[in-house]
Amino acid sequence: MGTRLAAMLCGVALTAGTLLSAPAATAQASAYPTSKFDVTVGNTFTRGTITWYARSVTLTGVHRSVDVDYCRGTSAFTLTTRNAELGRGFSDERVCGTSREFTLPVEADVQGGAAVVRVCLDDGGAPDNITYYKCERYGRP
Template sequence: MRIRLAAALSAVTLTTGTLLGAPPATAQTSAYPTSAFDVTLGNTYTRGTITWYNRSVTVTGEHKSVDPASCRGTTAFTLDSAGNELDKQYSLYNVCGKSDTISMPVVNANVPGGAAFVRICLDDGATSAPVTYLLCKRYGRP
């Protein structure tokens, strides 16, 4: 009887020690998917990262203009799965003969699953309409 009791007590002690020494369980956080983008035309470009949220995207990166007389900007469009435009965001700061960072939330993608595509355009940096798009590329949600 004592042998069985000692064996049972040892098993409980080992199990308790194992559980107490185990690292705490941590919840896994899921990161939002991202895509790299690069729209280059000659020596000018806009490039960076698209972050895909549930009902919006954010476009961050850099745009560059080499010539001070030729300003450049970035425009980002969200599109649904059929290619219909959901929202458009212009860069708030255009560059002329230099480079600068961009961070543009494109928030109106209020469709199930969010935006399916983002179209990024390097534009002429016009401060009033119409803006001329020099080169655009489309990127799909990963």
């Protein structure tokens, strides 16, 4: 009987030790909704993910240009359900004959945030002198 009691107490001690050394459970924050985007013209593109926040969005992705003489960039516009523009953003660096990752935050400072994001593949020019090759609209999930 003594051997069984010792084995049982040892098992209880091991279980208690395992429970005490386990990491504490943490409350997981609810994830923000995301949408995939892909705007392609020929073999140039901008593609990635839109993350929808309460008063902004962030695009993370890659844009690509295949020719050093023809550069590309990414532009994004946040819109209401009635297509009123809330904010706009432009990628910091254009790409010429290469690919590059980017992160592009765009304001949408109204209750509930943007209803739509318009993502454009552009020539990477200055915002006041830019050529948009193709734009696609993505609704909030």
